[in-house]
Amino acid sequence: MKRIAVLGSGTAGLHLSYALVNSGAFQVTVYTDRTPEEVKRGRVSSTQVHFGPARAREAAYGMPLWEAGPELESIHVTVGGQKLFTGGLVHPAKSVDQRAYFFRCMKDLEAKGVSFVYGRVDEERLQELARAYDLIVDCSGKRGPIAPFPQIGELSPVTTPQRKCSAGYFHGVVPLEPAGVSITILPGAGELFEIPALTALGPVTILFIESVPGGPLDVFGGIKDPESFRDRMRAVVDRHFPAVAARVDGEHFGLCDERGFVQIAVQPAVHRPYCTVGGTLVLGCGDSVVLNDPITGQGCNTASYCAEQLVRTLTEEPVGPWDERTGEAYWKRIRDYVTEVTQWSNAMMGPLPDHAVGRLMAAAADPAAADRIAGWFADPATAYEDLFRSAAGTKEQAERQGGL
Structure with missing residues (x-):
């Protein structure tokens, strides 16, 4: 049985591990820098919406069922203070706090025979792993890639982050009806996303601001504590998003927990998702090789899709040694999807045509x-x-x- 090392335990690493285990053909070891308990107790690292296709894969792989959180049935769009429309989704999406969900998945995978090794993998460690495994998959996420994947210039047109991202998981916001993701666009300034979600402490509304650097929404710099983040978010919503402010219950408005907020600036980049290290094939999956700004909410869904296609490449391609031909076959499978997501995401960061x-x-x-x-x-x-x-x-x- 061939041995595969998966580097990372985010959406890409977990979906991939379940898909590999589900195939019954591989021995899987996950290398990650946080234990399940550390993930559960940690800070939120992102927002997340899993749309219908990703949820279908989770069901097919036998992943733990998502808790009974809100079914997101629609997309609400407002531009410049004017509500334009509410569009319906064919299959409802969901958003569940990754801290609790990833904890459950990691524990479940351990019970299914997947080994977890805790600690950071760097370039030196990667060389060691290349001697021990038949294949390595870099799912290291936004901080990656660890492997030397070449960047694809035409899909990586910017050299600096185009948005600063500030997100908090809040109580005290009345969601829109029908339940769904709400997008409010302030041309030239940025966007506010509202996402009904479920945490271990109950239902919340994620308020996620994507601010144009230096613009009027770029006011979260230097904030470190949850109280200051809450107060700044309230001030921004009151000033720039009055329709949202009208649904805020000031008495109960607050973060779900002291680690329920995150600030990050994403540098979009796409890499060719295969290379060799010490003669061993290394593939890339998820944000480590397809890192788009979260403006289109596609991080989880792209990671899930790439994981599915990677396993299909390993199981459906002609039997033979795993080498760069295998990597090219995988890239061929995902190239159109990656191009479509990337060009759409990049277009949304500039003035809309x-x-x-x-x-x-x-x-x-x-x-x-x-x-x-x-x-x-x-x-x-x-x-x-x-x-x-x-x-x-x-x-x-x-x-x-x-x-x-």
Whole structure:
């Protein structure tokens, strides 16, 4: 039985480990720098929304069922203070605090025979692991990659973070109806996302601000303690998002726990997800190789998709040694999806092109168009189709007509 080392225990590492175990063909060892107990007691590291396809994979892999949190059935979109539309999702999404869920998954995988080794893996340790395993998969997340994967220039067009991210898990916010993810866009300043979620301490609303650096929403710098973060979030919401402020219960507004907030600036980058170290194939999965700004909420879903395709590559490709041909086969499987998600995410960080604004405005009067846009978040290929392929076809048609 071939031996596989998985580096990391976030969404990519856990989905991948379950998929590998589910195949019954591999011996899996997970290397991670935090024990399940440390994960459970730690700080939130991100927001998360698992849309229908990711949830279907979790069910197929036999992952623990998500607790009875809110079913997210819709996407609400507001631009510049004007509510445009609410689009429905075909399959409901969910958001559950990763601290509690990852704890359960790690314990469950241990019970299923997966070995966990605790401690940080660096380049020197990677060389040691290459001598002990048939394959290494780098799922190290936003701080990665550990392996020397080459960066893909055309999918990594920016050299600095385009947003500063500040998120807290709050009590005391009345969610919108129908339950769903709410996106409020302030052109030139940034975005506020509201995400109903479930924590070990009960239901919360995640308030997640993506601020343009130096803009009016970029006011969280230097905040270290939960009380200051709560007060700053309340001040920003009161000043810039009055419709949200109207649903805040000031008496009960507060973080769910003292570690229920996070600040981060993401430097988007995409790497070719395969290389060799000491003659051993190393593949990349999730944020370690496909790191997009969370503006489109696709981190969990992309990690889940790539994990699925990686295992299919290992089990469906012709039997033979795992080498760079295996890596190329894996990259071929995920390249279109990665391109679609990345170009959509990158486009959302700049001024929206006219045709994208037109689609949003049209959705205000057309429920079918609103549902189509909501579907972008579950199936990024539809966002790419609408924002890039369709737009290119319209432009080409206009140019032909202009030449007649």
